[in-house]
Amino acid sequence: MAFRIIHERHGSNGSVERSETRVEQQEIVLGRGGESDVILVGQRIGIEHARFAWEGGALAVLDLGSLAGIRVNGRRVARAALADGDVVSLGDIEARVRLQGQEAELTLVEGLAQPAQDQDLAARGLAALGIESHVPPMRMLSLAAAVLVSLVFLALPIGSGEKDAWSTGPVSRAHQLIEEDCGQCHAKPFQPVQDAQCLTCHHMTEHAKGIGDFNARHPALQARCAQCHMEHNGDSGVITHDSRQCSSCHARMASLQPGATAENVPSFDLHPQFKISVPGPQGTVSRVSLDDQERAVDSSRIKLNHKLHLKRGLRGKEGPVTLECGACHRLGPDFRQLEPIRFDKHCRDCHSLGFDERLPYEEVPHGDAESVFESLFAAYSKVVLLKEDESVPNPAHDSTRDMPGSVPGAEEAPVPQSIAAVLGSARDAEKQLFTKTACFLCHSIAEKPSSEQTVSNAHYSVAEPNIPSVWFPQAHFSHGAHEKFTCESCHEKARGSSETKDLLLPRKQLCQECHRSEDTEGFVRSDCTECHSYHDSLGFPGERKEDIASYLKSLTR
Amino acid sequence: MQETFISYKRFRWLWITAVGLLVCTTMYALNSPVGGNNGGTALGYAFGTIAALGIGLLMAYAARKRAYRSSLGTVEGWLAAHVWIGIGLILLVPLHSGFSFGLDVHTTAYVLMVGTIATGIWGAVNYSRLSGKITAHRGGATDATMLERIGELGKQAEALCAGKSEAFLQVYNAFDVPLDLSLWSIIVKERHPSVNQKAAAVMLSVISDAEQRDAIAMIGLLDQRLDLIRSLLEQARIKALLKLWLYTHIPLSCALCVALAIHIVVVLFYR
Numbered sequence: 001m002a003f004r005i006i007h008e009r010h011g012s013n014g015s016v017e018r019s020e021t022r023v024e025q026q027e028i029v030l031g032r033g034g035e036s037d038v039i040l041v042g043q044r045i046g047i048e049h050a051r052f053a054w055e056g057g058a059l060a061v062l063d064l065g066s067l068a069g070i071r072v073n074g075r076r077v078a079r080a081a082l083a084d085g086d087v088v089s090l091g092d093i094e095a096r097v098r099l100q101g102q103e104a105e106l107t108l109v110e111g112l113a114q115p116a117q118d119q120d121l122a123a124r125g126l127a128a129l130g131i132e133s134h135v136p137p138m139r140m141l142s143l144a145a146a147v148l149v150s151l152v153f154l155a156l157p158i159g160s161g162e163k164d165a166w167s168t169g170p171v172s173r174a175h176q177l178i179e180e181d182c183g184q185c186h187a188k189p190f191q192p193v194q195d196a197q198c199l200t201c202h203h204m205t206e207h208a209k210g211i212g213d214f215n216a217r218h219p220a221l222q223a224r225c226a227q228c229h230m231e232h233n234g235d236s237g238v239i240t241h242d243s244r245q246c247s248s249c250h251a252r253m254a255s256l257q258p259g260a261t262a263e264n265v266p267s268f269d270l271h272p273q274f275k276i277s278v279p280g281p282q283g284t285v286s287r288v289s290l291d292d293q294e295r296a297v298d299s300s301r302i303k304l305n306h307k308l309h310l311k312r313g314l315r316g317k318e319g320p321v322t323l324e325c326g327a328c329h330r331l332g333p334d335f336r337q338l339e340p341i342r343f344d345k346h347c348r349d350c351h352s353l354g355f356d357e358r359l360p361y362e363e364v365p366h367g368d369a370e371s372v373f374e375s376l377f378a379a380y381s382k383v384v385l386l387k388e389d390e391s392v393p394n395p396a397h398d399s400t401r402d403m404p405g406s407v408p409g410a411e412e413a414p415v416p417q418s419i420a421a422v423l424g425s426a427r428d429a430e431k432q433l434f435t436k437t438a439c440f441l442c443h444s445i446a447e448k449p450s451s452e453q454t455v456s457n458a459h460y461s462v463a464e465p466n467i468p469s470v471w472f473p474q475a476h477f478s479h480g481a482h483e484k485f486t487c488e489s490c491h492e493k494a495r496g497s498s499e500t501k502d503l504l505l506p507r508k509q510l511c512q513e514c515h516r517s518e519d520t521e522g523f524v525r526s527d528c529t530e531c532h533s534y535h536d537s538l539g540f541p542g543e544r545k546e547d548i549a550s551y552l553k554s555l556t557r
Numbered sequence: 558m559q560e561t562f563i564s565y566k567r568f569r570w571l572w573i574t575a576v577g578l579l580v581c582t583t584m585y586a587l588n589s590p591v592g593g594n595n596g597g598t599a600l601g602y603a604f605g606t607i608a609a610l611g612i613g614l615l616m617a618y619a620a621r622k623r624a625y626r627s628s629l630g631t632v633e634g635w636l637a638a639h640v641w642i643g644i645g646l647i648l649l650v651p652l653h654s655g656f657s658f659g660l661d662v663h664t665t666a667y668v669l670m671v672g673t674i675a676t677g678i679w680g681a682v683n684y685s686r687l688s689g690k691i692t693a694h695r696g697g698a699t700d701a702t703m704l705e706r707i708g709e710l711g712k713q714a715e716a717l718c719a720g721k722s723e724a725f726l727q728v729y730n731a732f733d734v735p736l737d738l739s740l741w742s743i744i745v746k747e748r749h750p751s752v753n754q755k756a757a758a759v760m761l762s763v764i765s766d767a768e769q770r771d772a773i774a775m776i777g778l779l780d781q782r783l784d785l786i787r788s789l790l791e792q793a794r795i796k797a798l799l800k801l802w803l804y805t806h807i808p809l810s811c812a813l814c815v816a817l818a819i820h821i822v823v824v825l826f827y828r
Contacts, residue, residue: 065720075730076715078723125704128738129793135740135804145812149669153662153819165661166823168596186827193828230592242591 001026001054002103005038010111027053029064030090030108040108044068044091052082052106059097059104061088171231172238181555185231198225203540228534243267243517243527246534267517268526274508276471290507297501301444302465306497306504316350325487325494335480340469353438355429359383364433369458372433376426384422423455434460471505475531561685565637573638574645581607585652594655596663596824604653611642611649612670612817616810640681643674662823666816673809680802687795694788703789707736710782717775725768725775728760732779736786743793744801751787752780 002024009017028037033047040049046066053060062079063070068091072080082088084099098105127133135141157163163182171179178184184200185193202225215222228245230237249256251266263272275287276296288295309328313320328346332339343351343366353363355376362379364372433439434447444463453459488494490506497504515530516523560566581604590598596605618639622632650667658664694703711733718729737748757776764772 063720067716067719069715069718074735076718076726076733078721078726125707125736125738126701129700129743129789129796131740131743131797131800131804134743135801138804138807141804141808142811145808146815149665149812149815149819153665153816165665166827167659167661168663168824168827169657169659182827189826191828230597233592233595237592240592244591 003028003052004103004105006105006107007038008107008109010109012111027051030095031064031066038108040090040093041110042092045093046091049090050088052104054102054104057102058082059099066091167232169232170234172233172235174238175231177552178555192224193226193231195225198229203544241527241529243529246528246532250528265528268515268528268530269512269517271508274472274475274505276503276505277468277473279466279468290503290505296503298468298503300465300467300500301463302467302500303442303444304500306494306502308498310495314350317352321350325491329487331479331483336476336478338479341467347442351438351441353433355379355433355438356425364438369434369460369462372439373426373430373458376429376433377422380422380425380429384418427459430459476533477531562633562636563640563681563685565633568641570634570637570641574641578645578648581649581652594652595657596654598655601653601655604649608646608649608653609817609821611646612813615639615643615646616814640677643677647671647674662816663820666813666820669809669813669816673806673813676802676806676809680799680806683798683802687798690795691792694792700789700792703785707782707785707789710778710785711736714775714778714782717771717778721768721771722765724760724764725772728757728764728772729775729779731756731760732776732783734783734786740797743790743797747787749783749786749790751783752776 002022004020004022005028007019007021011017023037025037029048029051030036030038030040031048031050032040032042032045036048044067046064046068048064049066049068050070051062051064053062059082060079061070061072061077061082063077069076071077071089072082073087074089082097082099082104084097086097088095088097092110094109096107096109098107153165157165161180163180166182167179175185185197187194187197229239247266250262251264253260253262253264265271273289273291275289277285278288278295278299280286290296309323310325312322314323315321328341330339331337339345341347348366353366354360355364356362356379359379364375434445439445439460439462443465446461446463448457448459448461482490490510491504492506492510493502494504514524515526517526519525584600585594585604588594588598588600590600592598595601618635621627621629621635647670650670654663654667658667694700698706714729714733718726732752734749737746742748761769761772761776
């Protein structure tokens with residue numbers, strides 16, 4: 001049963017005086033009076049203020065009737081059992097209790113700041129009433145906030161190279177590989193993205209290169225790739241289909257380029273009539289409006305009668321047939337364009353190239369006039385050679401077929417007995433084919449002048465048909481996208497057309513029955529890119545191709 | 558109604574801001590740039606410039622407020638403009654950005670701006686609601702004399718406990734609520750309720766007749782003490798609320814200025 005008394009006296013100047021004594025006693029009395037075991041100094045300390053006593057192995061404190069009384073952990077008590085860590089207040093003095101077995105350690109603190117209850121409450125409480133004593137100074141808070149923002153959004157991006165926090169929006173998927181490396185596009189600070197950065201990767205077609213010349217002529221405009229291809233808007237910005245990208249210039253071509261032949265095209269609603277490209281002299285191409293009825297004609301040198309072909313019950317190889325557009329005009333594998341018309345594929349079924357009924361298995365090739373004559377000569381030569389072998393039956397037969405290319409009412413052909421006879425038969429057949437039957441039906445044929453005719457060459461020539469494969473090379477039209485509709489809903493005059501020169505192309509008014517340049521209920525909104533492309537398909541030049549692995553390595557990520 | 562900085566000159570700055578916003582919103586609605594509205598369009602740049610100048614004007618209020626010799630408008634007029642233009646910026650900035658937001662320094666600048674404005678509104682509301690409630694303590698006492706009196710009452714009650722029974726001390730402990738001067742206590746919590754008379758009566762009933770007189774006197778003293786504490790803290794709360802908003806408003810505005818500067822430099826650096 002012992003007490004260890006540690007006495008701490010705190011001076012007002014911050015000095016601390018410490019003394020320690022140990023007494024082997026059952027109880028000790030603390031007070032101002034000289035009889036006390038521990039003498040305390042203080043206005044609110046009683047002469048005999050409190051008694052600490054060991055009672056049956058436990059420590060207790062008893063108020064000896066002092067005016068200020070005693071408090072254990074803030075609560076006023078007359079007597080209380082004490083536990084390790086309790087704080088006993090005796091007026092101005094605080095006693096901290098530590099229990100170690102049978103020894104009680106009392107740390108008496110004198111002169112330390114007391115709870116607000118005590119005498120200098122007024123002075124300290126006054127300060128506590130204002131919030132300045134509770135929060136850091138405003139300048140410090142402001143500085144801390146400014147420094148925090150600078151660290152997160154300036155120091156961190158520069159230090160780590162992670163500049164996501166600076167990005168004004170997501171880049172398009174096409175550029176996600178190089179997203180982390182801002183310098184790939186933003187080469188110079190405070191300068192808009194230059195075309196040179198785009199051209200590092202993108203191989204451009206002539207139309208885009210033309211922008212350079214255009215800028216040289218119109219320095220004020222300074223058109224750049226990035227003006228149309230706007231990044232950091234996700235996928236929506238980099239390739240926009242907004243007509244204003246085009247119409248910002250094309251609506252006022254005349255004022256932009258004085259003397260320009262291009263018409264102003266503000267929108268599809270105000271689009272000029274479609275123009276076909278017509279080959280002119282020396283490889284030139286002239287563009288003719290579909291409204292120009294005299295010049296807008298099909299000048300192909302082929303005889304084509306749509307009206308005749310669409311008649312019901314035409315004589316076909318195996319009986320009567322009725323042709324529809326799709327019999328000859330078929331959608332190509334790209335689901336956009338129609339396959340070009342080929343004789344072998346589209347015509348041959350009906351248009352036989354036979355030349356002699358007695359030789360039903362013989363046909364001339366669909367080629368040039370020379371090949372035709374050569375095959376005729378070969379066919380009749382074969383007949384002569386075979387005639388010498390009697391086992392071969394006479395090829396003559398009485399077919400009732402009357403088909404284009406056959407020789408109507410042909411009689412039993414005399415079997416040629418010599419080269420002269422072979423030549424004679426071949427020349428007769430040639431004349432038939434080129435002036436009355438097969439070739440003559442479709443092609444524009446001319447007989448060669450006698451000066452050019454020899455024994456062995458063809459005596460006729462066939463004009464190149466020159467069927468245009470594309471009428472509108474500057475626009476793309478998808479037949480596949482319009483497959484729901486009958487051909488004649490657009491090619492209205494096809495069924496009545498009997499002449500090659502009839503141009504059966506739809507005019508813009510027909511397209512405008514469904515297509516409008518603005519969002520309009522019941523119409524398809526059609527921007528310029530619906531039919532036109534600015535850049536043609538992009539090809540990457542072989543010498544600039546890279547290995548994926550080394551490219552990825554070159555990226556900063 | 559008495560004119561305040563809110564209603565200054567018949568809400569002059571409210572009208573100026575409202576008309577300005579109406580013009581900007583109409584322009585925004587009529588504008589349909591390729592790629593959609595965003596900060597990089599001509600109108601986006603224009604709105605961004607106006608907003609930045611607006612923020613500059615709001616910051617300049619701090620200088621004007623301290624320039625006592627300045628005759629550039631009245632401080633009250635400046636404050637009215639400060640409040641209404643600030644509120645207008647909440648809409649102008651989204652018009653600038655085309656209402657696009659992200660996890661970046663640009664949106665952070667906007668969030669900080671909205672935070673600054675919100676704390677400013679908090680301050681303005683505090684001023685209009687609370688500034689009239691600042692009164693002198695009863696009898697014109699100062700905070701210091703109030704505190705002194707609170708201390709005295711506490712000590713008087715404490716002195717009555719000397720040599721009293723355990724039951725008496727229990728009553729004392731029940732109503733001797735320590736004076737809590739933490740910020741939380743000042744601003745939010747009512748931590749000093751007056752003496753519950755019913756509970757006091759129950760407790761008094763078990764106290765011996767000899768101690769009854771002192772017990773009643775002690776409860777009276779403690780109740781009086783709690784009364785004083787509450788009236789002291791009520792005034793402290795009002796004064797604190799009139800200042801505390803500024804401790805959020807000013808640091809947020811400093812953070813905003815830094816974020817805005819980074820925003821401007823970054824968007825111009827990477828054009």
